[in-house]
Amino acid sequence: SIVFLNGEYLPQEQAKISPMDRGFLFGDGIYEVVPTYQGEAVGFIPHIERMQSGLASIGIQLDYTVEDWQKIIQTLIAKNESGNRGIYLHVSRGTDTKRAHAYPTGIEPTVFAFSFEIPPAPAPDKEGVKTFNVTSSEDLRWKRCNIKSTSLLGNVMHYQQSQDLGMQETILFNQQQELTEASSCNVFVVKNNVIATPALDNQLLPGVTRKLLLAILREHSSFKVEERVITMEEVRDADELWLTSSSKEVAPIITLDGTPVGNGSVGDVWLQAQALFSQYKYQY
């Protein structure tokens, strides 16, 4: 496939980055994944805004505009197979001559992007949808989970906890037994037709799917929608639990730690939420 590296488009096997790159040595960088379906991106502007704010928060100065990123995404789509493509965008602080913790001056960020095939977006179909069995764990990551850092070891280890148990995700709670998010998704809780998700803070990623879903539900449904503290007690007592992420959109969880969620089948509120998401996702 054809990838983008530091202003050039080239075959993936010719794309080379120095082992002295701080992305490699320190995980010192920011990334994004933007889903595109038949060439049309979901949440392009919020994805780029989140990346720009992440870069600013770790002091990486990169002069790429929204138009520059749009051009990169369009070019990767044009130069690779068409269909449904995820676009991975990655900016590291750059390549130094030595390994030293302090932010170096006078180096250029490394900018890397590639596209990869993704499955079609999930349809609002109770029988056809991919369902999730999840486990739970205390959130053992760092205290800056709002930054979409390329240092993903904490997330990778939490994700693996679920794999080792034959499950598909791990939902996380803090020391106060309050829900944060999952290792690669945000989490929504439904009880008595009220839809809730943890309020944004340093404990979770401000997911673009989360943001779009909240906006769509508020504008196009009559459901009550809340952003607030959610205890694990509430999570275990929920009628429905959902994961949200760019690749999954809104995905129903049917068991938590081996116990059925609600009545153990895909929920009616999920059906309406995914239907609305499918209908309006390109408008935000």
Ligand code: PLP
């Ligand atoms: N939380 C974490 C830790 C993630 O890695 C992701 C990314 O997929 C999400 C939440 C969901 O974010 P988004 O909806 O922007 O894909």
